[in-house]
Amino acid sequence: MSVSVFRLWAGLLLLPLSALAQLSAALPVARRAPNPAWLETLVTTSPVLRQHHVGVSLADAATGEKLYELNADKYFTPASVMKLFSVYAGLHLLSDSVPGLRYVVRGDSLIFWGTGDPTLLHGDVPSRRVLSFLQSRPEKLFYAAIPSVAPYGPGWTWDDYNYYYQPERGAFPVYGHTVRFYGTAGRTMPRIYPRFFGPLTQAAPTGTPNPDDDHVRRTELENQFAVFPATKNWVDETPFRTSPALLLQLLQDTLRRPVGVVTFRVLPQDSVRVVYGLPVDSLYRRLLRVSDNFLAEQLLLLCSSRLGPDSLSTRRPIRVMQKLFLADLPDVPRWVDGSGLSRLNLITPRTMTGLLLKLHQEVPEARLLSLLAAGGGQGTLRRRYRPVAGRAWLWGKTGTLTNNHNLVGYLRTKSGRLIAFSFLNNNMPGDDAPVRAEMERILGQVRERL
Template sequence: MPFLFVVRRALLAGLLLLPALGVRGQKAPAVAPRVANPAWLEALVATSPVLRQHHVGVALADAATGEKLYEFNADRYFTPASTMKLFSIYAGLHMLSDSVPSLHYVVRHDSLLFWGTGDPTLLHGDVPSRRAFTFLQNRPEKLFYAAVPSVPAYGPGWTWDDYNYYYQPERGPFPIYGHTVRFYGQAGQPLPRVAPRFFRPLTEAVAAGTPNPTNDHIRRPELENRFFAYPGTAKWVDETPFRTSPALLQQLLQDTLRRPVGVVPFRLRPQDSVRVVRGLPVDSLYRRLLRVSDNFLAEQLLLLCSSRLGPDSLSTVRPIRVMQKLFLADLPDVPRWVDGSGLSRLNLLTPRTMTGLLLKLHQEVPEARLLSLLATGGGQGTLRRRYRPVAGRAWLWGKTGTLTNNHNLCGYLRTKSGRLVAFSFFNNNLPGNDAPVRTEMERILTQVRERL
């Protein structure tokens, strides 16, 4: 049965969608009476001199039973930052199958028209897929790219002057190279090596001694694809987003496929049979997205979900609405969810809502798979330097969320007694350096591990 038909029927009837492959049937979290907050934990949080100057919220619950173990400001709204990526993952688990849809296409006589699903992996530098590339390279028909209607390059509430930095590439329906250029510099060499090579002629060396107020190796004018390389005194690597457009995509595809690619308006005919090319296993995408907190992959994941709701346009609003209506209506507080990555400061969550989502994930996804997707304390990603294993055994798996003046952490921790605890620990409006807050969070959560 087509996925779009199922969604429409569910919206009309108020039913639930069937979970995607690998997700157990959804059931409501167990409702347990709130227990009194442990006095020792209340003292650690409420009287901490490190935490007292900013907005703090904590919610802990038993992952197996849903029992509330501790709450502090758990019903107040916070800027979640990148912890919002867990909502995007939850959408993917319900809307996608076990592999990524890489592109849609139709064949008309001697022509093949193709368009994007939002798949970010085509020739990506970290999670590369060549399946769509090989498909297009080997097809006998003439190739034509159709620019399907999609979202603006930047999400609502994003910081516009971060356009030059690796963590904020432009969104789009048919990404290539992760929408970034990689530069590899050597001391004493005025020009770095450039990948893809297409952008080498657009890269210029800045004269030695030129002021560099931002200390960036590469600067790009806001509205242009020109890259200025500042000389370095040591080996360096930089990754800078490029401005996207259908015309540039056409050039990049022709350059890498070594064959002509036309561009046509997107228009489906009643007789068209839309087909899909499958890509990487979804967990490859989810794991990279969560462990290193990849904003671009998270944004594109919502577009992939949108592609399952119909191939004629890509939107972040559509999958968010479907998820909130069909799967998230029973969360403690209504989340304000506006993007896939958490880059937007318009997102708002309460700690108990995030912990509620963690309970849902634990109930619907096999535990081993779920924990393998997250960063592991002392292991990899954003937690590699903290929450180190004890006696060789990991005990914390989580997702960080950091914006200027905000640092959050949510996930799961295993106590000494063997209990798995779902937790959310939010810190907003920090007055300065967040390093002391990270250290204090680790101290408190270590005590949770020891004493709960």
């Protein structure tokens, strides 16, 4: 992005809210409608939903007409449904391809730095364009570290460091910041990818406590991995601790050529260029369907890289989105990270539905629904909301933390109407399986009767 474009974004941030509101597509005018008595009875008399906090908001996706609301103006912990906000940011701030890295050439040296692109050597959404680019360049390679976010987001759970769903964030991630272990029953040691971490992995000493029944445990502050015996084949992903020194080792090991480090800033005479990678929809689809926290966090950093080339921030794209594109939502969301891992995020059901209406208004319907998990199809909804007569009828995004389970998205009624819905459940005292089943029963009735 050119310097003039960065200045344009900076100027937009200084506009009054009245002018900013005109930059975003206005929400459809919402006509008030009384809550259907049958639906009110289903929700409010449910013994499954009675013990915890429930918020529901339904609206016609085409017209914005409100169809049902319960506690729609109350704030809830959203968990992973916040990923829809990150994707909405990407739709506005990114082009049709992921920016993989930025670089300048000075004499016989190529200086490159990160954009937050998570796909370099990633196990699920891998892109080789950046790798091929760096391998093929004749210049000497130098990596420039730029200011970026802390490895963990605000309000994240510190003792989840060992689990696949909480890798560290960074400006130039490789391998998804995780080590993949492929275990075989009866064998002490698994296959390890990348192999760089093989010497750092050993069998857990006999008698080592394993209260969480893990296959692999990493020490909290070091890249030392212990493998526990298993009677079945298994696959595990364990985050590794990141550092500039480790990044250089991994890059040199992978590129098979030296990479230096420089302290660097862009000069007026520099011609900053970008290497692009995967189509953005590949990223959006993966992070929404399987609720990939790492991809969602890095997506916000990608958005930040488009707003300024010299540092990466989560707050910057959130601030831009709230001022330029989300000022017309019913209630101001508290939005602090890209994935929804933080319990500091807060959202109301009607605001979540408002975002769904904006998405439907701004993105072609076929493309929009293809990005979400389809009921009975894939991802987090593959075992529920199964197709009827071979046709999907619900597309959504789940959000789950301990004691919370939420579902938002779109459902197609028997009459062909598309409904945007938010169904939020917080402070559940026990297992969420009965709540999931009850939500499916109620939304099935919505499909039949609205």
